[in-house]
Amino acid sequence: MNRLADRLTASAFHRLLWFPTGETVRRWALAAVVVNAGIAVTGAAVRLTGSGLGCPTWPRCTPDSFVPAAHDEHSSVNMAIEFGNRLLTFLVLAVAVACVVAAVRLGRSKGERGRPVLVRLAALQPIGVLVQALWGGLVVRTLLNPVTVSVHFFLSIGMIAASYALFARAGEGDEPVTPLVRRDIRALGFALAAAVVVLVVAGVVVTGTGPHSGDEAASRFGFDIESVVRLHTDVAYVVVGLTFALMFALRVTDAPGRAMRAALALLGVELAQGVIGYVQYFLAVPALLVGVHVLGATLVWIATLRVVFLLRSRGPAGSAAAPDDLAGLRHAVV
The missing domain is CATH 1.20.120 (Four Helix Bundle (Hemerythrin (Met), subunit A))
Structure with a gap:
């Protein structure tokens, strides 16, 4: 019974990712909004619990280990909290990659023309995750300088905006505004x-x-x-x-x-x-x-x-602009 449930779950996930519809892309985009908002809040929790330097190095947690290890200057609780927030990055990345795959695959299974604007918006997600990860390393290396910490939060705000734009655009057409x-x-x-x-x-x-x-x-x-x-x-x-x-x-x-x-x-x-x-x-x-x-x-x-x-x-989902309008639409986001 468990194997059957696992197969059904895997099959449903495969359809959502490899044979997406506009609504599927919207769902992945909504997931991106949620995880980006979530990691912004958990990032704040790291700071609020005094765990900002729970992992005192980057990309390792300690100088000799990628995972929390005994350290004289940092409690195991603080290390677990900070490392847990680092692990959430992989969840955000997984959702980001799913957004890109779904946007690229949209319409392909039916031989239809895709929507480049969705691909561009989706591509901002993994790019943003990479930038966030690298900037997080700078936050640690600058000992939580308030400027770098602030920029870290602003990047999350930008990621939320990009994922919401993907959510909104996937639910409408490509007509002029x-x-x-x-x-x-x-x-x-x-x-x-x-x-x-x-x-x-x-x-x-x-x-x-x-x-x-x-x-x-x-x-x-x-x-x-x-x-x-x-x-x-x-x-x-x-x-x-x-x-x-x-x-x-x-x-x-x-x-x-x-x-x-x-x-x-x-x-x-x-x-x-x-x-x-x-x-x-x-x-x-x-x-x-x-x-x-x-x-x-x-x-x-x-x-x-x-x-x-x-x-x-921009019209109902599935609508398309006239051929003369397509060039302008390639640079449109909102």
Whole structure:
């Protein structure tokens, strides 16, 4: 019975990977969104548990071993946590490779024309994993310098954006972009996305200034913590205000319901994130709440991307642009 179940599972996996549909690519892309968000949060957990240098070397864990080994200066728990996060890289890489294979194989089994834009977006995943892995080595070698740690998180944010773009594009056609709202409303959506990027940057600066460095040997930004927290809070108010403005504009212009619901969901995540931020501040930033706040930051980013993509359309999945439009489409992502 177990062998039969294993065969059925292997067969289903083979079909998902080698005979994909547009929906299959979307599923792999969604998996990429999840694992990239997950490794961003677990990376924060490494720092918050003081395990940032649990494996003091790279690519080895210790000077003489690729896996955790007894080390006088680092506890076995810290080493296990840091090494566990390194192992998650292989899961992210596996999903990234699956995205590429599915995008390349899309339509091939039926003799149909593939979709180069999906292949390009999917290719960003393994490239990003490689860059992240190499940069992770730099983070360790610089003893968790807050600049390198910050860039490490920004790379994860970029990976999430690329995987979400793949998810969105796999579920629509290749027609030229058709705005579903007025031009000024779409511009407001882009302004909101830019403000969220600034919010994430400000949040990373707060984190790099705060008490959770990841290791006693790690340095910190030399900013005044009260000042950077105030700046982060002010940017958060701007983001919430822009979200309210977008919701109001969508409402009064009778915009598509999906876009309105996406904006409402974004507002809900922002408000929850704000509550967590205030609670962690008044409780002297306990590590657990900081980790939850990092998770909230990734969810705000994902929800923002969803709003932006729902403000326009490229036609239903399976639709194709006229031959004259194909050259321009080769360089299009959104």
